Amino acid sequence: MSRLQVVSGKGGTGKTTVAAALALALATEGKRTLLVEVEGRQGIAQLFETETLPYEERKIAVAPGGGEVYALAIDPELALLDYLQMFYKLGGAGRALKKLGAIDFATTIAPGLRDVLLTGKACEAVRRKDKSGRYAYDCVVMDAPPTGRITRFLNVNDEVAGLAKIGPIHNQAQAVMRVLKSPETAVHLVTLLEEMPVQETADGIAELRSARLPVGRVIVNMVRPALLDEAELELGLERTPRTAIARSLSAAGLGGARRGGSAERLVDPLLEQAAEYAERFALERGQRDVLREFGRPLHELPLLAGGMDLAGLYELATALRKQGIA
Amino acid sequence: MTPEPARTSDSAAASGTARPLAPGRALDVDALIDDPRTRIVVCCGSGGVGKTTTAAAIGLRAAERGRKVVVLTIDPARRLAQSMGIDRLDNVPRRVKDVEGEGDGELHAMMLDMKRTFDEIVEAHADKERAAAILANPFYQSLSAGFAGTQEYMAMEKLGQLRSRDEWDLIVVDTPPSRSALDFLDAPKRLGSFLDGKLIRLLMAPAKVGGRAGMKFLNVGMSMMTGALGKLLGGPLLRDVQTFVAAMDTMFGGFRTRADATYRLLQAPGTAFLVVASPERDALREAAYFVERLAADDMPLAGLVLNRVHGSGAAHLSAERALAAAENLEESRIVDQGDGKVGDRNSPDNLLSPETSQPSEASQPSETSVPSEAPHETTTSDVAETTDTTDTSVEQLTAGLLRLHAERMRLLAREQRTRDRFTALHPEVAVAEVAALPGDVHDLAGLRAIGDRLAG
Ligand SMILES: Nc1ncnc2c1ncn2[C@@H]1O[C@H](COP(=O)(O)OP(=O)(O)OP(=O)(O)O)[C@@H](O)[C@H]1O
Ligand SMILES: Nc1ncnc2c1ncn2[C@@H]1O[C@H](COP(=O)(O)OP(=O)(O)OP(=O)(O)O)[C@@H](O)[C@H]1O
Ligand SMILES: [Mg+2]
Ligand SMILES: [Mg+2]
Numbered sequence: 008m009s010r011l012q013v014v015s016g017k018g019g020t021g022k023t024t025v026a027a028a029l030a031l032a033l034a035t036e037g038k039r040t041l042l043v044e045v046e047g048r049q050g051i052a053q054l055f056e057t058e059t060l061p062y063e064e065r066k067i068a069v070a071p072g073g074g075e076v077y078a079l080a081i082d083p084e085l086a087l088l089d090y091l092q093m094f095y096k097l098g099g100a101g102r103a104l105k106k107l108g109a110i111d112f113a114t115t116i117a118p119g120l121r122d123v124l125l126t127g128k129a130c131e132a133v134r135r136k137d138k139s140g141r142y143a144y145d146c147v148v149m150d151a152p153p154t155g156r157i158t159r160f161l162n163v164n165d166e167v168a169g170l171a172k173i174g175p176i177h178n179q180a181q182a183v184m185r186v187l188k189s190p191e192t193a194v195h196l197v198t199l200l201e202e203m204p205v206q207e208t209a210d211g212i213a214e215l216r217s218a219r220l221p222v223g224r225v226i227v228n229m230v231r232p233a234l235l236d237e238a239e240l241e242l243g244l245e246r247t248p249r250t251a252i253a254r255s256l257s258a259a260g261l262g263g264a265r266r267g268g269s270a271e272r273l274v275d276p277l278l279e280q281a282a283e284y285a286e287r288f289a290l291e292r293g294q295r296d297v298l299r300e301f302g303r304p305l306h307e308l309p310l311l312a313g314g315m316d317l318a319g320l321y322e323l324a325t326a327l328r329k330q331g332i333a
Numbered sequence: 334m335t336p337e338p339a340r341t342s343d344s345a346a347a348s349g350t351a352r353p354l355a356p357g358r359a360l361d362v363d364a365l366i367d368d369p370r371t372r373i374v375v376c377c378g379s380g381g382v383g384k385t386t387t388a389a390a391i392g393l394r395a396a397e398r399g400r401k402v403v404v405l406t407i408d409p410a411r412r413l414a415q416s417m418g419i420d421r422l423d424n425v426p427r428r429v430k431d432v433e434g435e436g437d438g439e440l441h442a443m444m445l446d447m448k449r450t451f452d453e454i455v456e457a458h459a460d461k462e463r464a465a466a467i468l469a470n471p472f473y474q475s476l477s478a479g480f481a482g483t484q485e486y487m488a489m490e491k492l493g494q495l496r497s498r499d500e501w502d503l504i505v506v507d508t509p510p511s512r513s514a515l516d517f518l519d520a521p522k523r524l525g526s527f528l529d530g531k532l533i534r535l536l537m538a539p540a541k542v543g544g545r546a547g548m549k550f551l552n553v554g555m556s557m558m559t560g561a562l563g564k565l566l567g568g569p570l571l572r573d574v575q576t577f578v579a580a581m582d583t584m585f586g587g588f589r590t591r592a593d594a595t596y597r598l599l600q601a602p603g604t605a606f607l608v609v610a611s612p613e614r615d616a617l618r619e620a621a622y623f624v625e626r627l628a629a630d631d632m633p634l635a636g637l638v639l640n641r642v643h644g645s646g647a648a649h650l651s652a653e654r655a656l657a658a659a660e661n662l663e664e665s666r667i668v669d670q671g672d673g674k675v676g677d678r679n680s681p682d683n684l685l686s687p688e689t690s691q692p693s694e695a696s697q698p699s700e701t702s703v704p705s706e707a708p709h710e711t712t713t714s715d716v717a718e719t720t721d722t723t724d725t726s727v728e729q730l731t732a733g734l735l736r737l738h739a740e741r742m743r744l745l746a747r748e749q750r751t752r753d754r755f756t757a758l759h760p761e762v763a764v765a766e767v768a769a770l771p772g773d774v775h776d777l778a779g780l781r782a783i784g785d786r787l788a789g
Contacts, residue, residue: 018380018510153380153510155408170471202773203381203410234740235733247727255731258665259658261650276646277734280741286771312743314614 009193010142011133011186012223013149015157015211016197017204021228023050024315024323025197025308026150031324032333034074038145041132042067044080045125046152051078056317062086064132070324077144079132086124122163127179130186154196154211161187161194162218193223198298200227200291205298212301224332225303227295229310233288240285249274306330360636360763362787366395366503371605373496373504373598374635378609379619380510383640383767385409386774386783387609388507389417392440393429393777394784395503399436403501405491407445407484407509412775417442424449426495431777441501447487454490484509485519486592493595518596518630605635608762610755612642612748617755624759636763638787639752643744643769652742659735662728765789 012033014026023044030042041064044051052060055067060080068076135143152160164180164187186192196211198204208225215222253264253271262269298305308326311319327333365371376388385406392404403426406419414420417429419442426441455473456464467473488508495504598604606627610620620637627634756764767786774783 020381202412202775206411234737239730239733247730251727252731252734255662255727256658256735258728259661259731259735261654261658273647273650277738279646280737281734283771284737290772312747314747 008146009191009221009223010145011129011147011149011192013151013157013161013192013194014197015151015154015194016226016228017155017199017207018153020197020199020204021308022153022197023054023150024320025195025226025228026148027051027054028308028320028323028327029195029332030076030146030148031068031070031321032327033146033148034068034070034076035072035324035328036333037072037074038333039074039143040076041144041147042076042078043129043132043147043149044078045129045149047080047082049080050150051080054315054317054320079128081125081128083121083124086128089128122160123167123176123180123183126161126164126187127183130183133186133191151194154207157194157211158214158218158220161215161220165218188219188221190221192221194220195223195226197226197228199229200294202290202294205294208298209301212303222303225298225301225305227298227305227307230307231287231291231310235281235284235288237288240281240288244278244282244285249278252277306332358636358761358763359789360638360765362391362394362765362789363398365605365635366391366400367398369502370603371503372603373492373506373605375506375508375599375604375606376609376638377508377606377623378638379616382609382611382616383638384510384609385413385507386780387607387638387640387767387787388505389413389442390774390780390783390787391607392442392503392505393432393780394788395505396429396432396438396440397434397436397781397784399434399438400503401439401501402503402505403441403443403495404505404507405443405445405488405495406507407488409444409507410773410775412773414444416776419444424453429777445484445488445491447484450487450491489592489595493591493598496595496598518599518626518632600631600633602633604633606632607635607638609638609640612639612751614751617751621755621758624762634762636765637755637759638765638767640767641769642748642766643741645738645741645745647738648742648745650738650742652739652746655735655739655742659732659739662732662735665728 012029014022014029016022016025027042030040033040042051044060049059051067052058055078057067060067060078062080062082062085064077064079066075067078070076129147129149132144133147137143151157162184164183168177168180168184194215196208198208212222250264252274253268256262256270256273256277257264257268261273262271264270306327307330308323311322313319324333366374374388374391376384376391378384385408388406389404389409392402396402405426406414409417409419411420417427419427419429424443424446426443429440429442432438432440452468455467459467485508488506492504492506495501599606608620608623608627610616624634624637752764756762765787766789767783770779770782772779774780
């Protein structure tokens with residue numbers, strides 16, 4: 008079990024949702040879990056229906072098993088000041104740097120530096136131990152940037168170690184990379200059963216692998232329930248005469264089966280919907296086949312028809328646990 | 334005979350997908366793109382809602398209606414890029430083949446390469462020697478590929494370039510999946526505030542005054558600061574940064590002037606913003622935020638494109654009635670069979686949650702992979718054969734169709750509710766609805782279909 012679980016995926020596929028559900032699932036297994044947000048969007052607070060998260064580790068949920076979920080929204084600016092304080096004892100100079108706009112520069116203009124701080128803070132939480140020498144958190148789950156940026160994001164410290172060849176930054180960067188490239192880390196990718204996210208997953212896996220970052224699981228999110236199976240679709244769309252369906256609809260109390268009767272007039276739209284459904288269904292099956300070829304553990308989470316809420320989040324956490332993820 | 338339920342409208346019946354628009358105004362896309370005064374259309378919205386698709390569809394439609402169009406896309410789906418012939422990243426517009434329509438319209442398209450665009454700016458605005466020094470600077474190299482908001486700057490920069498070439502009468506701009514709603518509007522300002530900052534002057538000072546990073550000319554306060562920076566970044570990196578900033582110095586002013594100009598261009602009357610959203614709660618919440626931010630920045634909003642909306646040709650049949658009818662059929666079938674066996678594959682439970690052979694079942698502990706669907710395929714023909722002889726298969730199929738319809742109607746109702754909430758909040762915003770196509774959009778035919786739906 009990796010202690011740092013990074014959740015990436017194409018934008019909008021459910022990274023934040025899956026990361027939160029994963030944290031809950033881990034906590035339900037009794038693990039003390041930290042859920043980390045790096046994009047400054049307060050997605051976790053929204054999901055857990057709590058107030059805005061400060062730059063501070065805060066308990067946001069207690070799972071049925073007694074495990075706790077803490078959350079941290081990393082603020083790059085505060086993280087930088089943190090670092091200056093912690094590593095270089097630059098308290099006063101830090102404030103001066105801030106006045107000069109250096110902090111702005113480091114955190115917004117130069118994303119490399121920003122990413123160094125974000126990954127650094129997460130790895131610090133992974134490595135942190137309490138006085139008795141136990142890890143402060145059993146697991147850290149990161150709601151990470153999307154697939155298109157994930158490799159660069161995680162690998163930024165390699166780049167930094169190359170740029171800053173000596174000094175504290177160099178050492179720090181190497182320490183972070185040691186965590187990220189070890190089996191202590193797993194990068195999961197969330198996808199949908201659609202062409203673009205699946206393609207992006209393929210590209211993401213290839214990039215992560217070539218950067219020697221550990222690829223974890225592939226999680227298919229928002230899977231729709233199958234309402235008609237293939238046998239029925241085939242029958243319906245090709246073999247069954249329209250008149251038979253019209254009669255059947257009529258028998259079900261939906262009006263006349265003769266031409267122009269209200270049951271008869273339902274046949275076309277219903278068959279059209281079935282045809283659309285069949286097309287989606289075939290497309291999804293094709294995408295599922297592509298995903299299987301990646302050779303990574305594959306999991307599926309259902310589409311919650313009523314939209315997301317806290318109860319839904321627990322439902323997804325349960326699904327993850329049942330699938331042996333946590 | 335039951336009374337015929339009234340049809341909602343003729344067009345709803347004909348297209349099978351449209352549905353009556355709720356109170357809000359309808360957005361007239363054709364009027365917008367036909368109007369020669371419309372010179373720029375910007376498609377913005379949150380991630381994955383269909384910005385790129387909408388931008389490409391609008392570009393194609395405008396071209397086929399006779400305008401000379403260029404579409405600037407950002408990270409288009411690979412197959413879409415291939416079908417438009419823009420899958421090669423060379424950062425210049427390519428003419429798209431197979432554009433139809435009788436006018437002399439043209440469609441050109443390109444895919445933004447942000448690093449290339451950045452390099453081009455350097456090459457265009459610094460003398461040769463200086464440009465080479467910047468391009469080779471390790472700090473520039475790591476910066477140019479991943480500047481926070483680089484995509485946004487570069488999209489705006491490219492838009493400025495395309496506009497100033499004045500070769501096209503309509504430019505359609507796609508926007509990056511922004512981290513926060515209007516990064517691309519904030520980008521020029523952020524760049525400006527950085528350039529106005531003291532840091533840049535501080536960083537430039539040593540290189541300017543002392544040539545090669547001569548720290549000795551700095552006053553005490555300054556040297557304390559550079560000392561801190563040096564300690565933080567390491568001496569060699571600080572020197573890289575300083576040389577970089579010094580080399581970029583001459584360009585920065587121009588960069589900023591152009592960013593400001595592009596910003597004003599966006600506010601000009603010839604520009605029209607389209608906010609794209611899917612009919613989901615979060616996407617529409619973001620859309621509302623976009624609408625408010627555009628208003629706050631004096632950006633001209635043309636309307637909302639509500640993408641991937643579902644409809645039904647049988648919208649008069651409610652979910653409840655469809656379900657009741659399906660149950661009716663299933664009950665009568667059990668009576669017909671005389672044994673009413675439980676666990677029948679057609680029992681409501683099995684229809685609602687997939688069979689075991691459906692890999693979508695969430696509860697399977699699929700550590701290695703999802704089980705194959707092979708068993709399923711072997712039964713298919715059996716079922717077909719045995720059921721051909723009886724009516725049960727038809728009833729079971731009809732019940733399935735009705736359940737599918739019930740599900741569709743529930744989705745419709747949900748989408749309508751989210752949409753109504755948006756309209757209540759922003760009744761002034763005109764809306765165009767685009768039906769969800771069953772498959773992905775990855776060729777000109779697909780874009781045309783989207784264009785038709787956009788135009789209503
Ligand atoms: N299984 C699900 N069922 C229903 N809705 C879901 C499910 N998973 C996610 N959603 C919804 O989909 C939307 C996107 O999810 P989420 O914000 O987690 O994605 P994301 O990948 O983090 O997005 P972004 O790239 O913008 O950060 C949200 O509205 C969320 O509530
Ligand atoms: N009306 C539609 N019907 C069916 N599929 C659609 C529709 N609109 C878009 N799509 C599909 O949805 C996917 C996402 O669309 P698109 O790439 O245009 O979104 P985007 O907003 O540009 O995403 P990103 O934020 O990642 O840039 C594509 O696979 C596209 O084919
Ligand atoms: Mg998110
Ligand atoms: Mg796009």
